[in-house]
Amino acid sequence: MSSHPTTAPGGPAAPGSQAALRVANRRRVVDAVRSLGDVTQAGIARETALAPSTVSSIVKELTACDLLAVEGEHGGRRGQRVRFSASAGFLLGVDVGHRHVEVAVADLNLTIRARRRTDLPAGHRATEVLATAREILSELRTGLGITADRVLRAGLTLPAPVDADGKGLDSRAILPHWAGLDVQATASRVLDCPVVVENDANAGAVGEHTLGAGRGVQDMAYLKVSHGVGAGLVLGGRLYRGASGAAGEIGHVTLDERAGLCRCGNRGCLETFVSSSAVLELVRPSGRQPRSVRDVVDAALAGDPGCSRVVADTGRLLGGAVAQLCNLLNPELVVLGGDLSRAGELVLAPLDESVRRYALHGGTQPRTMASELGPQAHLLGALVLARSKTPLPV
Ligand SMILES: [Zn+2]
Numbered sequence: 001m002s003s004h005p006t007t008a009p010g011g012p013a014a015p016g017s018q019a020a021l022r023v024a025n026r027r028r029v030v031d032a033v034r035s036l037g038d039v040t041q042a043g044i045a046r047e048t049a050l051a052p053s054t055v056s057s058i059v060k061e062l063t064a065c066d067l068l069a070v071e072g073e074h075g076g077r078r079g080q081r082v083r084f085s086a087s088a089g090f091l092l093g094v095d096v097g098h099r100h101v102e103v104a105v106a107d108l109n110l111t112i113r114a115r116r117r118t119d120l121p122a123g124h125r126a127t128e129v130l131a132t133a134r135e136i137l138s139e140l141r142t143g144l145g146i147t148a149d150r151v152l153r154a155g156l157t158l159p160a161p162v163d164a165d166g167k168g169l170d171s172r173a174i175l176p177h178w179a180g181l182d183v184q185a186t187a188s189r190v191l192d193c194p195v196v197v198e199n200d201a202n203a204g205a206v207g208e209h210t211l212g213a214g215r216g217v218q219d220m221a222y223l224k225v226s227h228g229v230g231a232g233l234v235l236g237g238r239l240y241r242g243a244s245g246a247a248g249e250i251g252h253v254t255l256d257e258r259a260g261l262c263r264c265g266n267r268g269c270l271e272t273f274v275s276s277s278a279v280l281e282l283v284r285p286s287g288r289q290p291r292s293v294r295d296v297v298d299a300a301l302a303g304d305p306g307c308s309r310v311v312a313d314t315g316r317l318l319g320g321a322v323a324q325l326c327n328l329l330n331p332e333l334v335v336l337g338g339d340l341s342r343a344g345e346l347v348l349a350p351l352d353e354s355v356r357r358y359a360l361h362g363g364t365q366p367r368t369m370a371s372e373l374g375p376q377a378h379l380l381g382a383l384v385l386a387r388s389k390t391p392l393p394v
Pocket of ligand 1: 251252253262263264265266269271
């Protein structure tokens with residue numbers, strides 16, 4: 001028999017009544033599990049300031065209706081770890097890149113249960129990509145034995161600025177076939193569930209802040225260096241999107257006005273020096289024909305002098321831009337994402353050196369780290385955002 005939590009255990013309650021208080025307390029418990037993840041009942045009591053006996057009885061009710069699950073008997077009931085039930089509902093993550101789309105289905109604990117990635121042609125069209133995502137979702141659901149109504153919400157990331165309503169900003173030069181499209185409405189229709197849309201670097205920042213290198217950090221930047229270059233900013237513990245969602249477009253700060261034209265229409269943007277295609281172009285004169293930045297990083301890690309030099313120079317240039325970011329925002333941590341981050345110290349040491357050289361001395365030097373979530377940072381950020389917006393029946 002299905003025991004999915006489709007209705008509130010207590011039913012609707014009059015405001016101010018005992019029952020309404022009970023619903024409010026249940027919501028606090030669920031929100032604590034949502035923000036803290038795998039947590040003990042004692043931890044929930046601390047977070048919510050509810051009496052341990054109240055937490056214990058609410059957890060029992062929500063376990064009975066399959067929204068929560070408890071694990072472990074050590075330390076008595078209050079030491080039991082509480083998480084979402086693995087069958088309480090599912091989330092969809094869709095990461096759209098310049099050359100790929102990756103689709104994942106996760107449970108409410110953000111454990112990815114199935115995923116598939118496929119390459120896309122350059123200049124892809126929104127409708128084609130969404131149709132591909134729908135096809136992959138259908139295959140993944142079939143494989144997991146999940147019906148469409150069990151997918152509660154999707155998080156979708158794009159390599160372009162996205163406004164607060166989930167529309168792609170009208171930046172035709174950045175992602176031409178998505179510009180001006182009401183992505184949220186279109187994707188919700190095609191994927192058949194409510195969709196949260198976010199810029200990919202912003203999603204990477206949320207992913208690393210919640211699940212990766214930035215856990216517990218208040219002020220951090222996530223730097224996406226790939227076919228496009230951008231930053232996601234978490235300030236005061238929250239994603240900072242700016243007035244129209246375009247905060248952190250660090251790839252388009254000008255490094256050299258006399259240099260080559262950027263796809264945004266300006267000249268000499270940071271992106272024209274450090275994007276994947278720029279890195280591949282720099283390596284070519286050495287006789288190597290790498291297919292991807294991953295190949296360049298592998299060769300650098302194996303000691304190839306030309307590839308090592310290109311990786312280090314890219315780190316130095318990124319460091320110059322990071323220094324400006326540090327002077328403006330003073331983050332505690334800068335996380336480097338994208339294929340280049342796999343080079344570790346080969347890219348981070350020159351990046352740090354540039355930050356030391358160009359940022360204001362005293363107090364503005366951030367810690368710099370490679371992404372902990374690696375290629376999954378955007379997808380996991382999308383899932384975190386989807387879960388944060390999903391109303392759960394309490
Ligand atoms: Zn540009």
